[in-house]
């Protein structure tokens with residue numbers, strides 16, 4: 186069992202606690218003081234910090250192995266190509282994909298979803314067809330589908346949620362019709378923390394012959410994901426939320442589906458042959474990786490998934506669940522504080538509003554205390570209106586956060602309530 190292994194792969198005794206402080210020591214940025222206070226970083230849902238191993242991997246790659254990939258015949262190019270393709274294999278195993286060619290490198294979750302909307306969508310979706318999403322989606326999982334609907338005359342349908350922020354599965358199922366061409370749902374909500382029952386959602390959708398795209402941006406840093414167990418058709422995530430570099434992300438797609446999809450962008454490497462009369466396209470996934478990719482980003486992301494794997498996602502999930510329970514308890518007990526998102530199944534995201542204090546003012550106040558949170562609509566304006574708030578404050582956890590971080594947060598919220606009274 187992975188939760189019983191430490192970073193060297195040795196058995197960890199079941200009673201040995203999760204070493205968040207030791208892990209934190211491997212993140213140089215977290216050792217800083219900001220505004221004269223020790224940094225408390227609780228904005229992990231916006232982007233996660235990078236461990237030294239990822240930083241070192243990038244430095245080493247550029248110092249020793251960097252060149253353009255795939256087309257070079259020289260030693261460095263071969264080395265860089267090996268590093269790039271071996272990271273693809275690491276990521277394949279990380280998400281449990283059947284084949285390495287089911288992993289397409291893109292800039293991030295946003296680009297992954299746009300790729301599917303523009304290629305799968307443009308070939309399979311016609312006027313009058315429907316795309317089904319949910320109320321809790323990030324703008325990245327709304328706007329690309331709206332653009333597709335505008336271009337094709339298809340219709341966007343939205344499955345509702347309850348007041349705790351849980352998807353209403355009965356309503357979701359009612360919206361699956363013969364016109365539904367695809368459903369796209371977040372695995373974990375970036376605002377509410379809700380963990381959606383993706384396995385069940387896929388079963389329901391597949392029973393109506395509807396393929397499923399999962400927005401996994403907030404899931405991969407917190408939960409063990411296996412795309413074959415989930416049986417989803419597409420799975421999208423970003424490297425930067427998974428302790429890897431910015432500008433790199435992943436689209437997983439079932440090979441059989443990717444094979445049917447035309448290219449997204451035209452250019453170098455995505456072709457098999459080009460004449461002015463006709464161009465034929467490369468195989469999958471190269472067909473979707475036009476131009477020189479973010480080579481170092483891929484190598485850095487490979488290092489990040491190896492790092493996360495060594496800690497073990499089961500151990501991470503268990504630790505973060507404890508920390509979430511602790512934080513939820515501390516914050517919800519404060520007079521004047523209301524949690525937004527109280528689903529039974531949650532990952533480490535705590536959205537809240539404080540009576541009489543605008544979330545932005547609270548965010549600025551906390552920043553002065555050295556505490557980084559996020560305030561705003563979190564790229565989910567339709568969800569904000571469903572929750573009846575213009576914005577929330579959001580503290581989001583990673584495995585390097587500790588009870589002391591939560592204590593500092595709670596103390597600062599308390600202080601702000603006094604201050605703004």
Ligand SMILES: *Cc1c(COP(=O)(O)O)cnc(C)c1O
Nearest residue numbers: 293294295323325375402403423
């Ligand atoms: C962050 C996020 C995205 C967008 O990710 P990018 O890295 O900005 O492309 C999409 N969906 C969810 C749920 C997110 O949290």
